[in-house]
Amino acid sequence: MSQFLPFKQQIVDAAQKLTKKGYLMATGGNLSVRIAGQNAFAITPSNYDYLKMTADDVCVLDFDLNPLEGGRKPSVESGMHGAIYQTRADVNAVVHTHQVYASALALIRLPIPALFDEQTIFLGRRVAVIPYAPSGTARLKDTIARHVNDHNNAYLMQNHGALCFGHNLERAAHNVEILEKCALAYLLALCTGEKVSKIPLAARELAFAKLRKDQKKVELGEDGNGEE
Numbered sequence: 001m002s003q004f005l006p007f008k009q010q011i012v013d014a015a016q017k018l019t020k021k022g023y024l025m026a027t028g029g030n031l032s033v034r035i036a037g038q039n040a041f042a043i044t045p046s047n048y049d050y051l052k053m054t055a056d057d058v059c060v061l062d063f064d065l066n067p068l069e070g071g072r073k074p075s076v077e078s079g080m081h082g083a084i085y086q087t088r089a090d091v092n093a094v095v096h097t098h099q100v101y102a103s104a105l106a107l108i109r110l111p112i113p114a115l116f117d118e119q120t121i122f123l124g125r126r127v128a129v130i131p132y133a134p135s136g137t138a139r140l141k142d143t144i145a146r147h148v149n150d151h152n153n154a155y156l157m158q159n160h161g162a163l164c165f166g167h168n169l170e171r172a173a174h175n176v177e178i179l180e181k182c183a184l185a186y187l188l189a190l191c192t193g194e195k196v197s198k199i200p201l202a203a204r205e206l207a208f209a210k211l212r213k214d215q216k217k218v219e220l221g222e223d224g225n226g227e228e
Contacts, residue, residue, distance in 0.1 A: 124152030
């Protein structure tokens, strides 16, 4: 049995759940998981139906994007994923989606402030907008790497979609759902023309301090990405 099989199966399970919930559409988006103990990650293949995908279709690459396993072409945004893992030692899973409401805010370059407790607990201080760069390019990889070192776990990608991180793939997938709830609620609140209330600064910073404490445990290998 392949040493990478448990990680590849995590990719399949998460991708199919996110597809059935409407966060991944057609072949758009991509997701990856760090291979524990190695400078490598498993990632979805390029332009392949998630509902037909099996573990054999998932690609494994090292951080230099050399293929370690898998016969299919890896996602064109593999470089972006590799850059995130090298920039953020606390991140063990990355989900990139084209989810509708988060994408709407990305189109108008509107970051999401701290609105809900669960947002500040799991996503961070705010959801920032990362400037546009063409999909699958070195420019995108470099742009992402420069903007994700603030230790938040969700970002909007201008004219593109959204990024969510987690200490494992289950957490990253849950963060996708939290992000979409926040994006939809924020858009609806803005439509009223009324002032949108935000979480008090002290509460936001307390939650972020707890998030950073948990992230540092992951960086030290105390709560990493196992094979569950």
